[in-house]
Amino acid sequence: MIAQFQHHINNKLPFLKQGKLLIAISGGLDSVVLTHLCHKLKLNIALAHCNFNLRGEESDADEDFVLQLADDLDLEVFIESFDTTSYAQEFKMSIQMAARDLRYHWFQELKEQLKFDYILTAHHADDNLETFLINLSRGTGLDGLTGIPEVNASIVRPLLQFPRQAIEDYANQHKLTWRNDSSNASTKYLRNKLRHDVIPILKEINPQLLQNFQTTVNNLNDSADIVDDALNAVLKCAIVNIDVNTLKFKISEFKALKNPKAYLHEFLKDFGFTEWHDVVNLLDAQSGKQVFSPTHRLLKDREYLILTDLTADDDSQSxxxxxxxxxxxxxxxxxxxxxxxxxxxxxxxxxxxxxxxxxxxxxxxxxxxxxxxxxxxxxxxxxxxxxxxxxxxxxxxxxxxxxxxxxxxxxxxxxxxxxxxxxxxxxxxxxxxxxxx
Amino acid sequence: MIAQFQHHINNKLPFLKQGKLLIAISGGLDSVVLTHLCHKLKLNIALAHCNFNLRGEESDADEDFVLQLADDLDLEVFIESFDTTSYAQEFKMSIQMAARDLRYHWFQELKEQLKFDYILTAHHADDNLETFLINLSRGTGLDGLTGIPEVNASIVRPLLQFPRQAIEDYANQHKLTWRNDSSNASTKYLRNKLRHDVIPILKEINPQLLQNFQTTVNNLNDSADIVDDALNAVLKCAIVNIDVNTLKFKISEFKALKNPKAYLHEFLKDFGFTEWHDVVNLLDAQSGKQVFSPTHRLLKDREYLILTDLTADDDSQSxxxxxxxxxxxxxxxxxxxxxxxxxxxxxxxxxxxxxxxxxxxxxxxxxxxxxxxxxxxxxxxxxxxxxxxxxxxxxxxxxxxxxxxxxxxxxxxxxxxxxxxxxxxxxxxxxxxxxxx
CATH class of the missing domain: 3.50.40.10 (Phenylalanyl-trna Synthetase, Chain B, domain 3)
Known part of the structure; x- marks a missing residue:
């Protein structure tokens, strides 16, 4: 795998060779292998480990493991301990969201303060496919099927093209040790089900599953780019006015489209609307008709649809x-x-x-x-x-x-x-x- | 299920109530249930059964079964016998493609000659999800994930929203009999694997799987419509000339796009090109550079890309x-x-x-x-x-x-x-x- 990894870095991510890199490491298989691979290639890396204090002694043993690994490889390491449970309570988030938030902000802080160029995470091809299938089971759209990007601003996922199996094989060949996360979070359970019960059968159907999936994801990302272009082009003509609490759309621009619902859905899906039939009917409704979401109102006003934020009565002044x-x-x-x-x-x-x-x-x-x-x-x-x-x-x-x-x-x-x-x-x-x- | 079916016809497919309908019936569970449901609702139906003569006596027994069913329900029935194997050999197609061709053309003939308004097929929600997963395993794009449409010109699939389980339950409740197709075609095998091993686990992950999948497919169809609009808008500006064997594209139109590859891929994917990197590089290449597919050539010629069909040297005259x-x-x-x-x-x-x-x-x-x-x-x-x-x-x-x-x-x-x-x-x-x- 080392050869393919090197090839991939040289060809697709050459900027990593000049950069100062911070690897987000949990101590699990994937991040340990990423660390070893980067170390073998003599990339300029340091490690960052979050102790979320969610699993008592186990969390501390993970931390010790990462410290020992850093010591073994002679790498700089940063450890931060978080009271994740309190943070989640205080900001009314799930534990998972809280951990993501804390991790993300701390990494960004480290990056800014210590001038790292990139933060590396160990997501791999199976992660991406699992996410795709989870989103599919829950109902989604193009956005939910385009996967995580390999490079997103300063976050880079150099293992994204590699299957879990290759990573595991590498770890076994090199007799690496890693920590198994015993947590039984619901996504962990979901992912395990997909990993052990679903994906192997899809691989049986087509042994090239992961490569093919990569092609699919690339194609869907291209389609998503085209959708973006089209939405922006329509928005440019359709939006006549934006102020603090309202957006005003020109109805004629939607009526000129073959499938106005597709566009209205894209523009309005984040405002809590669910009755798309009613929303589309507004285009031909009498002036004064309106459709409500929990937070917003869409009003037909002669040639316009006017979207108003109902939660923000006294927003307009500072x-x-x-x-x-x-x-x-x-x-x-x-x-x-x-x-x-x-x-x-x-x-x-x-x-x-x-x-x-x-x-x-x-x-x-x-x-x-x-x-x-x-x-x-x-x-x-x-x-x-x-x-x-x-x-x-x-x-x-x-x-x-x-x-x-x-x-x-x-x-x-x-x-x-x-x-x-x-x-x-x-x-x-x-x-x-x-x-x- | 009869109540939901009636509701669905009344709300989404009311035109079926006035139409003269031809049901494509194999004698299997799905088409038998469709026939019974339409008969219960007193829709104006006739049956059409293809005997593809692929499974000897079994094929004939299927035919007899359909004849008996038509007799029991007092329905008009059309039967046609095909020599599918010879047809496939003659036209160098797979058996499956040959059967599809023969079936499709015969149905269209019947429809035209006997003035049927719609042809009904018994595809259901699980069929759609299975196709989605098969395409996913093989690698696909947006097109491969948008499912079969419920209404496509004169072909209507009134069961498309219903899960297989509901259809099976209905058949059992009403003590219906049907024929089991023993054929072991590879898609049959694939579909069985998905049906028995993959989809149940996805349903465990989310019991609303099929409804959610319907939402996903609707969303993806909307996205596909938006992509279509965008492609047409770009083509309108980019194509400067079409003649019998060549298409001429204006390079500047592609270079004005954020992701030219997405568009070039869409326009050229049916012409056998695979080296998209080379195709995209043509935009900035020297005049005279070209990329070949097995059938076509894409040539950079000053401000243009010119696509030429290499297989059609003497096409231009009649x-x-x-x-x-x-x-x-x-x-x-x-x-x-x-x-x-x-x-x-x-x-x-x-x-x-x-x-x-x-x-x-x-x-x-x-x-x-x-x-x-x-x-x-x-x-x-x-x-x-x-x-x-x-x-x-x-x-x-x-x-x-x-x-x-x-x-x-x-x-x-x-x-x-x-x-x-x-x-x-x-x-x-x-x-x-x-x-x-």
């Missing part, structure tokens, strides 16, 4: 924050302001800034087309709309993005990303901690 | 046929002309026309944009391009369509469809039989 405010209610929760001496806890809902750089009063407002900021850790500025797109936020998640601003400048995409211009530096005299609760 | 010609070589084979007294064998490669209506010399030529004909059995005329689209021919199949013409009029879309204007009627004095060998 919320002003004075220097002596400590708790401010915003639509996302409460912002708590306090002056601190050091940056301790790091989580996506906490921002530390250099207070002297702020111009009061601060504001909290929704984002607008044309907003620009300087993402922390990046050189230079970025369109906020581009950032939100790169983060793969759905339309509805984008609708819920709020900004903390100082004068014209964005200080914080709240709960998402800090602005580089206000960060704490060695020259900072007063650290302001802002927490979203 | 072939003239005099009244006394009996055998004429055309690119598809040999056309044999003979005068006969009756129309006996019917197959897609034989045409019977009223000789008096022809103007000699006849011509054989490729089809052109703008060609119009009068499809046999239809009222009125149809654009040939629309006909070919409705027949779901691939680009490459379309490239291989040849016409027999009399003056300006199309007499025969060779091997596909006769023109109504030249058909044999009660007034015909001389029947000309034209056979493609």
């Amino acid at each position: 919320i002003s924050i004075a220097e002596n405010d400590t708790n401010i209610q915003i639509p996302l929760g409460v912002l708590h302001f306090s002056e601190v001496d050091t940056m301790s806890t790091i989580n996506p809902n906490i921002l530390y800034v250099d207070k002297a750089l702020l111009k009061y009063p601060l504001s909290v407002r929704k984002w607008l087309e044309g907003d620009i900021f300087y993402p922390l850790g990046m050189n230079g500025k970025k369109k906020l709309s581009k950032y939100l797109k790169d983060e793969k936020l759905s339309l509805i998640e984008k609708e819920n993005i709020w900004l903390l601003t100082s004068g014209e400048a964005i200080v914080w995409v709240i709960g998402k990303r800090a602005d580089d211009r206000f960060k704490v530096t060695d020259n900072t005299e007063q650290i302001l901690k802002i927490e979203l609760i | 072939i003239s046929i005099a009244e006394n010609d009996t055998n004429i070589q055309i690119p598809l084979g040999v056309l044999h002309f003979s005068e006969v007294d009756t129309m006996s064998t019917i197959n897609p490669n034989i045409l019977y026309v009223d000789k008096a209506l022809l103007k000699y010399p006849l011509s054989v030529r490729k089809w052109l944009e703008g060609d119009i004909f009068y499809p046999l059995g239809m009222n009125g005329k149809k654009k040939l391009s629309k006909y070919l689209k409705d027949e779901k021919l691939s680009l490459i199949e379309k490239e291989n369509i040849w016409l027999l013409t009399s003056g300006e009029a199309i007499v025969w879309v060779i091997g596909k469809r006769a023109d109504d204007r030249f058909k044999v009627t009660d007034n015909t004095e001389q029947i000309l039989k034209i056979e493609l060998i």
Whole structure:
């Protein structure tokens, strides 16, 4: 496998050879093999391991295993311990989502602070096929069948083309050891069922299953790109007006299409609508007719469909924050302001800034087309709309993005990303901690 | 199930209540249940059964079973016996393709001659899911995952939303009998594997599997419609010239796209190309560079990509046929002309026309944009391009369509469809039989 891996890196991912790489390692088979392969190729790697403290001693033994591996291979290693259960409770998430969130943010922090170029994860071809089948069993669309990408911004999955079997064979040939995760999470159970009961039969039907699946996924990604182009082209003509809480669509643009439902579904699926028949009927309905989702209203108004966010009555003006405010209610929760001496806890809902750089009063407002900021850790500025797109936020998640601003400048995409211009530096005299609760 | 079936007919397929319906019946579980359900709802049905003579006495017993069922239910029944094996040999097809061809053409003949409005087949939800998984195991794209449609021109599949289990339950509750097909064709084997080993586990993972799958298929069909729109929009700008053997694409139109490969792949996939990397590289290559498929050449010529059919050197002119010609070589084979007294064998490669209506010399030529004909059995005329689209021919199949013409009029879309204007009627004095060998 080492030869194929090397070939793949040389041909498809040559940029990894120059980069400073951080491998996300659980201690399981896949990430251990990825680590060994990268080490053999003498790539410039370090390890990062999250201890989510979800399985008591076992979690600690995983951590020890990773420390020992790093020591054996003489690699730099970062370990972080999380109270995942509390985090999940506090932010009302599933344990799984909480772990993903914590892991992702910590990796990004490490990457930015220590100037890593890429974060490597050990997903492989079977993972991708399993996800495809899970989504299929639950009902999905093109989005749910296009798989995880091999390269997505700074996250790279160099094993994505390799089957689990090859990885296991490599580990056995080289007498590697790894940790087995005993957790019985429901996805683990699902994946095991697919792995042991479904995929082997599909492989019997066609031994080339995984290669063929890769072809399928590539083709579906191409189709998804074409769909994207078409949606953007239609949106460009159909959207006549965007403001904070409403989107206005020109009905004539939909009626010119062979299958208006296909487009309406794509544009509106993230707003909670389910009665697509009613939505499509609006095109020909009397002015004043409307269809509701739990959060939104779609109104026929002469030649237009107008989409309104019902959850955001007082969105339109911004919320002003004075220097002596400590708790401010915003639509996302409460912002708590306090002056601190050091940056301790790091989580996506906490921002530390250099207070002297702020111009009061601060504001909290929704984002607008044309907003620009300087993402922390990046050189230079970025369109906020581009950032939100790169983060793969759905339309509805984008609708819920709020900004903390100082004068014209964005200080914080709240709960998402800090602005580089206000960060704490060695020259900072007063650290302001802002927490979203 | 009868209540759901009735509800489905009333809501989604109400046109079946007024139509004259022909049910394609094998004698197996699905088509027997379909027949019973339609009979219960007092729809206007007749039965059509093909005896493919592939399983000796068993085939005859199937035929007897269908005759008895028709008798029991007091239904009109049509039976046709085919020498499927010879047909497959003669036209160099698999047995399966031959059976499909024979069945399809016979049903269409019956429909046209006896004025049926719709042909009903008994495909159900599991069939669709099995096809999806078979295509997935072989590698596919969006096209291979969109399933069979419930309504496709005059073919209707009223059971498509129903799971096999519901059909089996209905048959058992009503103590129906049916014939089990003992044939062990490879697809049968595949489908059995999926049916017994794979799909039950996917249903365990999610008991709503089939409903969710229906949602997935609907979503993918919507995406496919959007892709179609986008491809047509790009083709409209990109194609600068079509003639009989060449297509000329404007390179600038592809280079303006985010993912030119996605589009090039869609446009060229039916022409046998496989080296997509090379194809995409042509966009930036020196003039004169070319990429070959087994049948076609794609040439970079300044601002254009020119696709040429290499198998069709002497396509460009038409072939003239005099009244006394009996055998004429055309690119598809040999056309044999003979005068006969009756129309006996019917197959897609034989045409019977009223000789008096022809103007000699006849011509054989490729089809052109703008060609119009009068499809046999239809009222009125149809654009040939629309006909070919409705027949779901691939680009490459379309490239291989040849016409027999009399003056300006199309007499025969060779091997596909006769023109109504030249058909044999009660007034015909001389029947000309034209056979493609």
